[in-house]
Amino acid sequence: MSNGERAVPVILITGAGGQVGIELTRSMSLLGRVVAVTRTECDLACSEQIESLVNEVRPGLILNAGGYTNVDEAESDRDAAYRVNADAPRTLAHAASKLGALLVHYSTDYVFDGYKACAYTEEDEPNPLSAYGESKLAGERAIREAGGNHYIFRTSWVFGLRGGNFLKSIARAAQTRDSLSVVADQFGAPTSAVLVADVTALAVRAYLRNDRPLESGIYHLAASGETNWYDYSRLIVETLALGGVPVRTAIEQIRSIGAADYPTAARRPANSRLDTSKLRKALGVEFPQWHAGVQDVLLQIAASKDVLQ
Numbered sequence: 480m481s482n483g484e485r486a487v488p489v490i491l492i493t494g495a496g497g498q499v500g501i502e503l504t505r506s507m508s509l510l511g512r513v514v515a516v517t518r519t520e521c522d523l524a525c526s527e528q529i530e531s532l533v534n535e536v537r538p539g540l541i542l543n544a545g546g547y548t549n550v551d552e553a554e555s556d557r558d559a560a561y562r563v564n565a566d567a568p569r570t571l572a573h574a575a576s577k578l579g580a581l582l583v584h585y586s587t588d589y590v591f592d593g594y595k596a597c598a599y600t601e602e603d604e605p606n607p608l609s610a611y612g613e614s615k616l617a618g619e620r621a622i623r624e625a626g627g628n629h630y631i632f633r634t635s636w637v638f639g640l641r642g643g644n645f646l647k648s649i650a651r652a653a654q655t656r657d658s659l660s661v662v663a664d665q666f667g668a669p670t671s672a673v674l675v676a677d678v679t680a681l682a683v684r685a686y687l688r689n690d691r692p693l694e695s696g697i698y699h700l701a702a703s704g705e706t707n708w709y710d711y712s713r714l715i716v717e718t719l720a721l722g723g724v725p726v727r728t729a730i731e732q733i734r735s736i737g738a739a740d741y742p743t744a745a746r747r748p749a750n751s752r753l754d755t756s757k758l759r760k761a762l763g764v765e766f767p768q769w770h771a772g773v774q775d776v777l778l779q780i781a782a783s784k785d786v787l788q
């Protein structure tokens with residue numbers, strides 16, 4: 480290898496069947512030989528399975544897209560959430576460190592309590608409101624304590640064409656219901672799984688080429704701009720109607736409510752805004768506005784309505 484470039488690596492993607500995992504499997508295929516495993520091939524709740532997978536594959540990079548992501552169920556299933564969100568990253572981090580491999584992991588805006596008046600930076604102190612947020616924070620800390628080379632990307636409000644997410648839930652509900660009530664006092668940036676995967680690919684490429692690689696640490700990775708769930712829903716329903724998808728909910732029948740009027744098992748932060756300047760500056764790129772990614776997915780839904788079935 481010349482210029483300090485690393486050899487073409489084996490890239491192991493765990494949790495490959497989720498929204499981010501699917502897109503990483505696509506974006507990483509340009510950068511190395513991808514081994515993408517879902518729950519069927521590796522149960523992240525089982526450290527022995529993780530260790531034997533890593534020993535067998537001997538990757539140069541590990542990207543962990545798996546996560547216990549049911550925020551409300553985590554409240555009553557805390558142990559299961561911790562096994563996947565804290566113990567698995569710890570095992571992966573130690574395994575990666577032993578091999579000298581880079582570990583890329585994803586965390587969440589839900590590590591914050593949402594009381595800050597402006598966007599959260601990587602320097603802000605986490606204070607999760609939920610078991611999910613606590614388990615994700617424990618995962619971040621375990622990776623840092625393992626001491627190996629790592630990137631932890633905190634993202635927010637992820638959506639994609641495949642997998643379950645708010646965008647698709649609203650799109651489905653708008654086809655069957657006359658009216659919708661949606662929370663208007665929680666703010667953040669809907670971020671497409673495609674963006675998460677493409678930005679990860681830029682970071683991995685810089686690492687592989689040894690061309691101004693990111694330093695190990697936490698980075699905020701979210702689309703630009705901000706919205707709330709209510710305005711987001713309006714954009715979804717409006718765009719679907721314009722795209723010829725039959726929607727039953729008229730736009731004026733989308734009602735804004737407060738989070739207090741929509742009780743859930745887990746508390747969620749009112750402010751999920753992430754300041755992404757550290758990552759944008761390090762990679763020398765800008766991130767697109769959140770609605771660009773939303774409109775892309777909605778166009779694909781309009782073109783292939785069975786995506787919602």
Ligand SMILES: NC(=O)c1ccc[n+]([C@@H]2O[C@H](COP(=O)([O-])OP(=O)(O)OC[C@H]3O[C@@H](n4cnc5c(N)ncnc54)[C@H](OP(=O)(O)O)[C@@H]3O)[C@@H](O)[C@H]2O)c1
Nearest residue numbers: 494496497498499518522523524545546548585587634637
């Ligand atoms: N979704 C969001 O809004 C959001 C926001 C901020 C951060 N994040 C973080 O981003 C990452 C990716 O999220 P995502 O949106 O892609 O989530 P997702 O679509 O729910 O995917 C998570 C994946 O993890 C897998 N998984 C769960 N438990 C597992 C286990 N025991 N063994 C193996 N695989 C297991 C799931 O498999 P099954 O399909 O078999 O359950 C699923 O494929 C996660 O770390 C998440 O915490 C997500």
